[in-house]
Amino acid sequence: MxxxxxxxxxxxxxxxxxxxxxxxxxxxxxxxxxxxxxxxxxxxxxxxxxxxxxxxxxxxxxxxxxxxxxxxxxxxxxxxxxxxxxxxxxxxxxxxxxxxxxxxxxxxxSGPSYVLGLLDCIGELKRLAYDRIRAGDAAGAQDAFRTMEGLYNMLYPFAAFDKVIKEARRKLDVARILIEDTRAAVTEEARRAELLHALRGLRSMGAGDGI
Missing domain, CATH: 1.20.58.2140 (Methane Monooxygenase Hydroxylase; Chain G, domain 1)
Structure with missing residues (x-):
């Protein structure tokens, strides 16, 4: 043979x-x-x-x-x-x-890479929002937050494809937590800015009254 x-x-x-x-x-x-x-x-x-x-x-x-x-x-x-x-x-x-x-x-x-890359970008936008808060740029922080939220809302339907796009659901869960954290920080900063504005107004009124 x-x-x-x-x-x-x-x-x-x-x-x-x-x-x-x-x-x-x-x-x-x-x-x-x-x-x-x-x-x-x-x-x-x-x-x-x-x-x-x-x-x-x-x-x-x-x-x-x-x-x-x-x-x-x-x-x-x-x-x-x-x-x-x-x-x-x-x-x-x-x-x-x-x-x-x-x-x-x-x-x-590829489609999966695009979805997962955008989900990762949400984390960088949180960092951007916090950087802007520290710099006193409340409006810029709100812009970053709105973009985070917009991306999340567009990407959320892909949770249904977790078996095909690996890690999609986990990254969405992480993104949701990041968004809620950023929402709290941006809201707190907006309230602080309003309070400072009100205090400045009171000081101006006091100065005008000769106080």
Whole structure:
């Protein structure tokens, strides 16, 4: 009995499997750079350096596009996290700049990555709202809160697809808590601002009456 044909068949199987392993290792290693750049872009946004943030996010998007060539078939899953990070960073940059949040099509990411990236952006908007409260920008904090709430309301229906979009329900639960925390902080700041305004009015009246 000859096994020549069997050996030849097995040899043909090894090559694509080896290529897949090589591509997998490449994606795991190189998509870390995309994630890192997106993280630095978000840090730059909170530091007030939107120019640097936009440059870092642009470079991350360029890298991600080049890596997609190696992500055929099942390897596509290794792009999920970097895509989410890119959506989060570019959405935050757009919101801070007063521009519309980019569409999924313009970013070239998968549907699940777009949904999860927007959910992650809600956390960054909470941080933005608190930063604005500390800076005395109550109106800016309210704008950030309204955007958080708007995103949440649009994304909430995706809780029904948790079996398909992994982590969607958990991230929605986290987002709801963040929104309630921010609502309380923004409301407290608005009341404080009203009280200060009233006190200034009383002082002005007192000064006018010669008190």
């Amino acid at each position: 000859s096994l020549d044909r069997t050996e030849a068949s097995l040899d043909k199987i090894i090559k694509p499997l080896s290529d897949e392993i090589e591509s997998r290792e490449f994606l795991i290693k190189n998509t870390r750079d995309v994630i890192s750049m997106c993280s630095r872009a978000i840090i730059a946004v909170h530091a007030g350096d939107t120019v640097s943030a936009a440059a870092k996010a642009k470079e991350a998007a360029k890298l991600l596009r080049s890596h997609k060539k190696r992500a055929a078939g099942g390897l596509r899953r290794y792009l999920a996290v970097p895509e989410q990070e890119l959506v989060e960073a570019l959405s935050l940059i757009a919101i801070v700049g007063g521009r519309p949040v980019p569409s999924r099509e313009s970013l070239g990411v």
